[in-house]
Amino acid sequence: MSSHAAGTIDHHHDPSTSTGIPNKKLMMWTFLASDCMFFGALISTHLIYRLHPAPGSPQPKEIFSLELTSFSTFILLMSSLMMALAVTAIQKGNVKSMRWSLLTTIFFGTIFLGCQVYEFVEFATLKNLTLTNSMFGTTFYTLTGTHGIHVAIGVLWLILMYVRSFQPPEGQRTFGWLFKNCLHVSAIVGAVLLSMFAILGVVHTIQTGGTTASYFASHLWMIVGFFATIAVAVSFWRQKTAVNFGEANAIDVESMGLYWHFVDIVWIVIFTAVYLIEYL
Amino acid sequence: MDAILKSELQVKDTAAPAKSAVFWRPTAQTGLVSWLTTVDHKKIGFLYGVFALFFFLVGGVEALLIRLQLMLPNSSVLTAEQYNTMFTMHGTTMIFLAIMPLSAAFFNFIMPLQIGARDVAFPRLNAFSLWTFVAGAIIINLGWFMPDGAPNVGWTGYAPLTSKTYAPDHSVDMWIMGLQLLGVASIAASLNFIVTIINMRAPGMTMMRLPVFTWMTLFTAFLIVLSFPFITVALVELMMDRHFGTSFFEVSGGGMPILWQHLFWVFGHPEVYILILPAMGIISEILPTFSRKPLFGYPIVVFSGASIGFLGFSVWSHHMFTTGMGTVATAAFALATMAIAVPTGVKIFNWIGTLWGGHLSMRTPMMFALGFVWMFMIGGFSGVMHSAAPADAQQQDSYFVVAHFHYVLIGGSLFALLAGIHYWFPLMFGRKVSEFWGKLSFWVIFAGFNITFFPMHFLGLNGMPRRTFTYDTNLGWNAGNFIATIGALILGVGIFIYFAVMVYTFLKGEKVGKDVWDARTLEWSLPNPPPEYNYRVIPTVHARDALWYIKQNPAEIAKEDAAKAKIEADHGGIHMPHQSIYPFVASLGMFVAGVGISAIDHDPTPGFWGKKIGITLIGGAIMCLGIYWWAIEGNEGYHLHLDEDGKESKDKKADHP
DSSP states (O other): OOOOOTTTTTTTTTSSSSSSSSHHHHHHHHHHHHHHHHHHHHHHHHHHHSSSOOOOOOOOOOOOOOOHHHHHHHHHHHHHHHHHHHHHHHHOOHHHHHHHHHHHHHHHHHHHHHHHHHHHHHHTTSSOOOOOSOHHHHHHHHHHHHHHHHHHHHHHHHHHHHHHHTTOGGGGGOOOHHHHHHHHHHHHHHHHHHHHHHOOOOOOOOHHOHHHHHHHHHHHHHHHHHHHHHHHHHHHOOOOOOOOOOOHHHHHHHHHHHHHHHHHHHHHHIIIIGGGGOOO | OOOOOOOSSSSTTTSSSSOOOSSSOOOSSHHHHHSSOOHHHHHHHHHHHHHHHHHHHHHHHHHHHHHHHSSSTTTOSOOOHHHHHHHHHHHHIIIIIIIIIHHHHHHHHHHHHHHTOOSSSSSHHHHHHHHHHHHHHHHHGGGSSSSSSSSSSSTTTTTTTTSSOOOOOSSHHHHHHHHHHHHHHHHHHHHHHHHHHHHOOTTOOOOGSSSSHHHHHHHHHHHHHHHHEEEEEEHHHHHHHHHHHOOOOGGTTOHHHHHHHEEEEEHHHHHHHHHHHHHHHHHHHHHHHHTTTTTHHHHHHHHHHHHHHHHHGGGGGGGGGOOOOHHHHHHHHHHHHHHHHHHHHHHHHHHHHTTOOOOOOOOOHHHHHHHHHHHHHHHHHHHHHHSSSSHHHHHHTTTHHHHEEEIIIIIIIHHHEEEEEEEHHHHHHHOOOHHHHHHHHHHHHHHHHHHHHHHHHHHHHTTTTTOOOOOOGSSSSSHHHHHHHHHHHHHHHHHHHHHHHHHHHHHHHOOOOTTTOOOOOOGGGSSSSSOOSSOOOOOOOOSSSHHHHHHOOOHHHHHHHHHHHHHHTTTTSEEEOOOOOOHHHHHHHHHHHHHHHHHSOOSOOOOOOOOHHHHHOOOOOOOOHHHHHHHHHOOOOEEEEEOOOOOEEEEEEEEOO
16 A cells, blocks of 8 residues: 555654644644643632532542542553553554554543542432532532543543544445444443443442342443453454554544643643642 | 554545535535535634624614703603613623623634634634524523613622522513623633634734734633633533532522622623733734834733733733722722733833824724724723722712723723725725715714713712612703714714614625735735635735735745645645534533523423423533534545636635644
């Protein structure tokens, strides 16, 4: 298809632009500046209301589980490592290695999201912290929920990029391909959601003292669905057709990586300004 | 799947078919489809202009109704509720749906031409910005056609007026949703402009050779990107209060209404500069052209623009001097506000320096530009008066403030935009407004504007509060209000003449050749109207006044162009992006979802599925499909091959950029 040898594109200089910075990268940096202000405003709201608690406000220390949040923070940081490896791989033209790294990033992102779902449910049902029953709940759920949405969008983007790495050359993009492409995306999105809720089901069963039989009775369809989606994904992986994805797409992966790292950094700030600050 | 596969970056894929099997590749050059699918920055700019002028007329009618109500004491042209709706919609419409998109029209149309580019960096994103702006504008105005009515909480939407207690219907929800969509549109457009200006400059167009209008576009785009997130957050919080029962701004739940004011003005004050910086850029183009001189002190004008933008983020609380922030905060914001007068004054002096000793040519754009300098100064002076916090305590929420911001927004922004329309009209459409009618409209607008707003200074100092629906006969406000309303009617006549003449000129005006004003910037090197691909050969820039140099050194430029044209032809000709419908689809989805969230009643029966959720989800699905199709259709395009005279032979073969 192409006469390029691996590693011949200069990934730090784009001769077609005035500055040498690729347009997509510059765009992403500027967007992240904007997103900084967005999170800045949300974090400020939380900190301002933290300084002005209403009488009878809940005690955050009694609600938080620092162990769980530290764990999910660590996982999110490790996902950044995998993201960086994916960028390095595709810059060397190694599509297969990039796919593994992307899948791992997706996996870690899913763990983080699962922890957040668990945390929200736990806080709402056991600790009686809801969106509306105190200002702390309002700002906490709004801020961390907005971050969670950012992570979820990131995971979706990773999935779409992963599927895109199977894209055939333009001439072969038919309706059959379009159908398969959508099936591929649905399979992986399904696998992420089903695995997350199946595992959360295990935790729930242990916590409420349920039996293995009761777990399988209520979660069988999730487990079956999970394996079905994995089977679909594996069959796509094993296809041996030509793909139109390689070193030239490194900039797309790198821009996505910038977003992913940014969302991580925001979480470090949130972890400090929302969680750790309560233990000072 | 072990092979390491690479896609082609520079290699042409000649085997690719002309038509995509899956994606619609519209090629219409005329008709509705061509407008809905266009990715041409000039067509998008034109559409921005058309929509902005439409909403400008709507806002103008609202203003005239306000003035008619206030013409006489104890008047009943409007009810109090209708009056509230009018001033809310007048402010919202003029700021977000008239001045901002009119500036965006110039950003789109002129800026890429000024830097010698063939399009913006992300043409489809540009189309998305346009259609999302239209979606937001429609949602804000939906209330006129609904029993709930249009929003009536002031363009500032202060808490707790916007709470469910005081605004139980959908009007505020539509205001929130419309503004959110406008925010998305503005940020997306600004990201595009920033990348375009920094990365798509022609060879030789260094940053310090950029035309000042392009510089101001860059600063404005940065202001939008950095300030709009604050109103996004404020509106998200307000929406959570209204839809999900939180109490960000509800005192009963521990909320603080003052937080709304801070978040709003952290956005709102940079917004003031978002409205005025493009105007300053336009003026900095027009004055040198009609003074037959280069702009005086170019670097100073640029850096003062930057410092205005920078300081603009540190003065928001001067809108809140009377809220009791404490003396330290008040003093700090007062000082920062006074500091902004310095770079603004520097610009004024540079414009005067440009005029000084120039060979002034009093054409219509120049008249509006000179009107701008004078009127904007008056608005600036009353602005400095507000910066003194003790004085502001007297002026707060009075007609003095109304006079001030109309002097900077009409006498400032609008005069400059009207000047810009006159200035670039020959480039855009190849026709020119007659000097008599142009100047007549200027003088009527100028007189009407001053008769309307100058008396408001006195009304304000005599204690007439802003946003008052009527007044009694014995308050001493009768004469001022009557004069102001007469002025408003004159201003209305002036605006009518202006647009009637524009429409006439568009259809039947005098045809003019290229570079009608003998100007200095690159866009005037193009034939009018500019071809789809803008530049047959990407120009090489040798001087700050690029076209001036080209006109002085024709032989050198001709040689350079011939060499470049050959190189480009060898590389496959001029690359053009395909038209695409998917940005429009994404915006359409946002519109449907926005209507679902903001304008549809909650279903009375409990349960998840219902009309509101259903419409919102359908809209969301359309949006996701639009974005995904947009992503996977790819950014392939086609190539144009031009001969010496610019006649094209289209090569529709798909090609990778």
